[in-house]
Amino acid sequence: MTENLFESYALNETIKLNNRILMAPLTRCMADDELVPTPAMAEYYARRADAGLIISEAVIIRPDGQGYPNTPGLFSKAQIAGWQKVTAAVHKNGGKIFAQLWHTGRIAHPYFYAKDDQDAVVLAPSAIRLEGTVARMRDLTYKTPKAVTKEDIASLVLDYAKAAENAMQAGFDGVEIHGANGYLIDQFLHHDSNRRQDEYGGSSENMARFPLAVVDAIIDKIGADRTALRVSPGAYVNMAGDARDKAVFDYLLPELEKRNLAFLHIGIFDDSMEFDYLGGSASSYVRANYNKTLVGVGGYSAETASNAIADSKFDLIAIGRPFIANPDYVSKVKSKEPLVAYTDEMLTSLV
Template structure:
């Protein structure tokens, strides 16, 4: 029932995956106080190298992108060296690994870096920071045109740093209500300039980031995660459909390594998308698509056989089962995930 998961998959002429099971990005907050990856993290990723591709936990591109404690960065020499230790360990174990490049935008908090948080518009989210519940979210500064250009440069530099650190490529985090996604939804983007109001304007910054990274490291090593449906830290808006109709059409011509859905549960139906996030994206994007969101190996394999997407990303089961790929291949029972596992790297 899961045999199709174990077929090789050619992303492009540069990268071929050993199987179709990807390890989804999983924030673990296990970097040191300088946001440098540790030996424990290298061991953690190496134990999961049987995945066709590991997508790293989200990696901060610059200090003001930090929204959670001890999340790793990729903007200092020490952080690059730390990640090189991780990628070397994964490669020695026969695996491949992409870095997920991240700026949290208005989900950041000034206590982590001592400065102003930023976003498309001066609109805050409600609530407090996970794992730091005493910190409530702040009103961001709406970024200027000059600051947008600097962000594009910083994303590009982070991609170059990732290649220097030994990653096989990068996945731009354009999902889950973080900075890039904030530009693509009307709830968080209230701008009236050339970065707001219309689909073309709202997609301008995300596409500029994609293009800058493709130019810097090659489109074959560049992937993107997207959330057409607003489902966390953001309210949905029926006008968002027009933004993503345009955005996905533009991405189609970029020839990326893959497009990855950002959703916790892909059974969620969005009225303005006329279905699930993955079914909507598949209908508007014909190239390599990664599905995710509460799939098991069996339900994911069935989705692949029905052409709902091309590759399957697995999240929390990989935390509980470092040998997830082997267990599925050998039809062995899985260890059930629990939140208690988040406190340690196994």
């Protein structure tokens, strides 16, 4: 029984969703060489407009945020114009779409934004290099980042806010700040990647200072009703967990609740994963500490998501790879048609 997935849901007085199924952000690396969305991307998103809300693939806020090839940006006029075609196509088909705003932090690589500059820096909370090679670019190894200065932090806050303004100009219905999955904002929130001893590290309040500054700056530009955030309270990708992380999120979540965001979105690949220091799954921990609209994600089927919503574990469900394989995911679930199984080969084309 999945009927509750097809109920309308009001995020707030501004935005009402046609159903509770969100299309999760899915990095496809299909922008052109200037990081401009292509006509194929407009068609790709438009075909999935039956989702209650589409969250776009992560969109970099400025050049030094890029850590993967051909990921779209939202900092140039051409990129804004490219996204206008995407949002128009989604709206024409009756859908809604948020832009996910992204800076990869220490996951970034100068190959993408300063190929000929041997002195180009990678920015992160602390100068701690991530081991390994760049995804989809196996000949590139990660660099030791520069610990951001206070001036760097102020610039980043301004650029996040500008990207949110650009998203509104591009026709998006709102933005989701990517504060999860081991990228820049998430790097500030975990002790493994944040070893600072100034007002941006050490204590829970200090570690949350930059993420909350970004949230507040974006709210000031576009309103809380159009601002959402994705978080990963359990460190599970590109960083090690630390029992002290729980205190950071114990502080952060009530602060976010005060801000009346459009929604909070869990960032995790598999929500059956449990974290000792959180006392269970990421979503159950957040639900226990955050009482407003929560989006679950991570390996759910329509049936298991419907049950979780019925049990008030979260309010909305974000579906990822099944949406790649099934542009008509919503109608198939509603009519109980079989779904096409996702395969990795599907990542190489937009359909």
